Amino acid sequence: MPVTSERLLEVSDLQVEFRTRDGVARVLNGVDYSVDAGETLAVLGESGSGKSVTASTIMGILDTPPGLVTGGSVRYRGEELLTATPQRRRELRGEHMAMIFQDALSALNPVYTVGFQIAEQLRTRRGMDRRAARRRAVELLDMVGIPAAKDRVRDHPHQFSGGMRQRVMIAMALALDPDVLIADEPTTALDVTVQAQIMDLLADIQAERHMGLILITHDLGVVAEVADRIAVMYAGRIVENADVGSLYAKPCHPYTLALLESIPRVDSKGTELTVIKGLPPNLTAIPPGCPFHPRCPMAVDRCHQVVPPLEPLPDDRSSACLFAKELVSR
Amino acid sequence: MTLLLEVEDLVKHFPVQLGIVFKRTVGHVRAVDGVSFDLHRGETLGVVGESGCGKSTLAQVLMRLEPPTSGRVRFHGEDIFAKRGRALKALRRSIQLVLQDPYTSLNPRMTVGDIVGEPFEIHPEVAPKGERRRKVQDLLDVVGLNPEHINRYPHQFSGGQRQRIGIARALALRPEVIVCDEPVSALDVSIQAQVMNLLGDLQREFGLSYLFIAHDLSVVRHLSDRVAVMYLGKIVEIGSEAEIYSRPSHPYTQALLSAVPVPDPTMRSRRDRIRLSGDVPSPVDPPSGCRFRTRCWKATELCADAEPALVSRRGGHHPSACHHAEEQHVVAG
Numbered sequence: 001m002p003v004t005s006e007r008l009l010e011v012s013d014l015q016v017e018f019r020t021r022d023g024v025a026r027v028l029n030g031v032d033y034s035v036d037a038g039e040t041l042a043v044l045g046e047s048g049s050g051k052s053v054t055a056s057t058i059m060g061i062l063d064t065p066p067g068l069v070t071g072g073s074v075r076y077r078g079e080e081l082l083t084a085t086p087q088r089r090r091e092l093r094g095e096h097m098a099m100i101f102q103d104a105l106s107a108l109n110p111v112y113t114v115g116f117q118i119a120e121q122l123r124t125r126r127g128m129d130r131r132a133a134r135r136r137a138v139e140l141l142d143m144v145g146i147p148a149a150k151d152r153v154r155d156h157p158h159q160f161s162g163g164m165r166q167r168v169m170i171a172m173a174l175a176l177d178p179d180v181l182i183a184d185e186p187t188t189a190l191d192v193t194v195q196a197q198i199m200d201l202l203a204d205i206q207a208e209r210h211m212g213l214i215l216i217t218h219d220l221g222v223v224a225e226v227a228d229r230i231a232v233m234y235a236g237r238i239v240e241n242a243d244v245g246s247l248y249a250k251p252c253h254p255y256t257l258a259l260l261e262s263i264p265r266v267d268s269k270g271t272e273l274t275v276i277k278g279l280p281p282n283l284t285a286i287p288p289g290c291p292f293h294p295r296c297p298m299a300v301d302r303c304h305q306v307v308p309p310l311e312p313l314p315d316d317r318s319s320a321c322l323f324a325k326e327l328v329s330r
Numbered sequence: 331m332t333l334l335l336e337v338e339d340l341v342k343h344f345p346v347q348l349g350i351v352f353k354r355t356v357g358h359v360r361a362v363d364g365v366s367f368d369l370h371r372g373e374t375l376g377v378v379g380e381s382g383c384g385k386s387t388l389a390q391v392l393m394r395l396e397p398p399t400s401g402r403v404r405f406h407g408e409d410i411f412a413k414r415g416r417a418l419k420a421l422r423r424s425i426q427l428v429l430q431d432p433y434t435s436l437n438p439r440m441t442v443g444d445i446v447g448e449p450f451e452i453h454p455e456v457a458p459k460g461e462r463r464r465k466v467q468d469l470l471d472v473v474g475l476n477p478e479h480i481n482r483y484p485h486q487f488s489g490g491q492r493q494r495i496g497i498a499r500a501l502a503l504r505p506e507v508i509v510c511d512e513p514v515s516a517l518d519v520s521i522q523a524q525v526m527n528l529l530g531d532l533q534r535e536f537g538l539s540y541l542f543i544a545h546d547l548s549v550v551r552h553l554s555d556r557v558a559v560m561y562l563g564k565i566v567e568i569g570s571e572a573e574i575y576s577r578p579s580h581p582y583t584q585a586l587l588s589a590v591p592v593p594d595p596t597m598r599s600r601r602d603r604i605r606l607s608g609d610v611p612s613p614v615d616p617p618s619g620c621r622f623r624t625r626c627w628k629a630t631e632l633c634a635d636a637e638p639a640l641v642s643r644r645g646g647h648h649p650s651a652c653h654h655a656e657e658q659h660v661v662a663g
Binding site: 046047147161162163164191192193194195196197199200218219220221222223224225227244245248249258259260262263264265266267269272273274275276279280 | 380381488490518519520521522523524526527530545547548549551552571572575585586587589590591592593594595596597598603605606607608609610661
C-alpha cells in the first residue's frame with residue numbers, strides 16, 4: 001500500500017445518478033469532502049440530500065443499477081477506489097473502512113448469533129480458528145459496553161434492546177481495526193438517554209484508535225456535541241464546509257443559517273420558529289442555478305442562472321453561495 | 331381557564347398470553363399504570379418519555395380506541411367511559427387525533443377531499459351535503475394547502491403536506507381537544523418548523539387544547555404550556571414548561587434533559603452531563619418501589635420499599651415522584 005501524506009479519505013466531485021422510471025435522478029452532483037485520522041466529520045442534511053448515497057459509494061456498496069457513478073473520485077490514502085478492482089475493494093472493506101447503519105435490527109442477520117456474526121469476519125479474514133474468534137468476539141462486545149458479554153455472545157439480535165444492538169454493530173465494525181468508520185444515522189432510532197450513551201461510546205473509540213469518523217446525521221444537536229468539521233449537504237452537493245465552532249457561530253450559507261434558525265431548542269423557549277419555505281427539490285428536476293434558490297430569502301436573478309461553486313473562505317472554510325463573502329463579513 | 335379533561339388514576343394493562351389453543355395469561359404489560367392530570371381550554375400539555383413509557387397507549391385510551399383497565403377520564407365533568415351510542419358519537423366529535431406517520435395514517439385510495447370530508451359523512455349535522463366540498467376547501471386553506479388540490483391522492487404530497495392533511499381531517503369537526511401523537515417526529519428538520527408553527531396558529535385561532543405527545547424534548551418545550559414526564563407507565567414529574575425545563579426535580583427528568591444535545595458547540599464543555607446506564611426495565615415486571623431506582627444515582631433502600639407519590643415536596647414547588655427530589659439546573663436558558 002502506498003504511504004503518502006495524502007488525506008485519509010478524500011471524496012472529490014463525486015457524481016451519482018439513479019435511473020428510475022420517472023427519469024434520471026441526479027442524486028449526487030459533485031460532492032467534495034475529506035477526513036483525516038482522528039477527525040470527526042459530520043455530514044449534515046435532510047432526507048434525500050445524498051448523504052447516505054455518498055457513504056455507500058465510498059464503501060462500494062451502492063446498488064448498481066439503479067445507481068450509477070458518473071464522475072468524480074474517492075481516494076483512500078491517495079489510492080483511487082472507484083477504478084479499483086472488486087477484489088481490492090473487498091480487501092479494503094472491513095480492514096480499512098467500516099460502516100454502521102441506522103437500523104441495527106435489519107443490518108444484523110436474524111438467524112445467526114451475534115457471536116457468530118462478529119467471529120465470521122475474523123475467521124475468514126484473519127484465519128482465526130473458531131475458538132479464538134469467539135474469544136475475540138467476547139472481547140469486542142465487552143469493549144463496546146455489553147454487560148455479561150460472555151453469555152450474550154450466544155444470543156440472537158432480537159434478544160438485544162435497540163441500544164445494545166447498536167453496540168453489537170459497532171463491535172462488528174471494529175473487529176478488523178478499520179481506520180475509517182462511517183456511521184450512518186447511528187442514533188436516530190434510539191431514545192435520547194441511549195443516544196447519549198452511544199455517542200459517548202463512538203467518541204471514546206474514535207479518540208482511542210485515532211480513527212477518521214464520518215458521522216451522517218440530520219440532527220444539529222448531535223453534530224454540535226461531537227463533530228470537528230461539518231459538511232452541509234443539499235440536493236446532492238456540499239453547500240458549506242467549516243469547523244464546528246465557526247459554522248454555528250456564523251453560518252456562511254443561507255441554507256445552514258435557515259436550518260439553525262428553524263430548530264426548537266431545549267435550552268430556551270422561543271416564540272415563532274423561522275420557517276424555510278417550500279420543499280427540498282425533486283432530484284429528477286433540480287432547478288437551474290443554485291438548487292436552494294426557490295427557498296432562499298437572499299436569492300437574486302443571478303442565483304437562477306449560475307450554480308455557485310464551493311469556494312474557499314478565510315478560516316479554512318468554504319461555502320457554495322454567491323453571497324458567501326457578504327455572509328462571512330457580517 | 332375552563333377545565334376540559336380530568337384524568338384520574340388511569341390504568342391500562344395488556345395481558346401477556348402463552349399457548350396457541352388454550353391461552354393462559356402469564357403476566358401483564360403495565361403500559362399505563364396510574365396516570366392523573368388535567369387539561370384546560372386553550373392549553374397545551376406536553377407528554378414526554380422514552381419509547382415504551384406508555385405515552386401512545388395513553389393517547390389510545392383517551393381516544394377510546396382501547397378500553398381502560400381502571401381509572402376515570404372526565405370530559406366537561408362527564409365520564410367518557412360511561413358513554414354509549416349517541417353520547418359517545420358526540421364525544422368523538424370533540425376529541426380528535428393526529429398521528430405520527432403521515433404515510434400510513436391516510437388511505438392511499440382516497441382523494442384528499444374524501445379523506446378530509448369523511449368526518450362529515452359520520453357527523454352529517456356539522457356540514458350538510460351541499461356544503462361539504464366548500465368546507466373541505468376551507469380546511470385545506472386553513473392548514474396551508476392549495477384548495478385546488480382537493481382531487482389529488484396522498485402519494486402526490488410530501489411528508490409535511492400529508493401531515494397537514496391529517497391535521498385538516500382532525501380539525502373538520504371543530505373539536506375542543508386534539509391529541510397529537512408524535513406529529514412532527516417523521517418530518518425533516520426544515521419541515522418540522524412549518525408544522526409546529528401551524529399547530530401554534532391553529533390553537534390561537536380556534537382555542538384548541540392539545541395533548542402533545544412526543545419524545546423530542548426540544549419540540550415539546552417549544553409548544554407546551556405544561557409538561558408531564560412519563561417513565562414506565564407513570565408520570566414522574568409534572569409542572570409548567572419553565573418548572574420542568576429550568577428547575578427539574580426528578581432525577582429522571584434531569585437525566586433526560588441533560589442527554590438532549592444542544593445545537594451550540596460552545597456549550598460542549600460547560601454542561602454537566604448526567605449519563606444513565608442501562609436500559610429501561612421491562613414494563614411486564616417493573617422494579618418495586620420507585621420504578622426508576624434501577625438506573626438512579628440517588629437510589630436508597632427507601633426507594634426499593636416505598637413507591638414515591640407524585641406530590642410537591644420541600645425540594646421543589648411542583649409535583650415530582652421522587653423521595654429525594656431536589657431542584658437542579660440542567661440546561662442553560
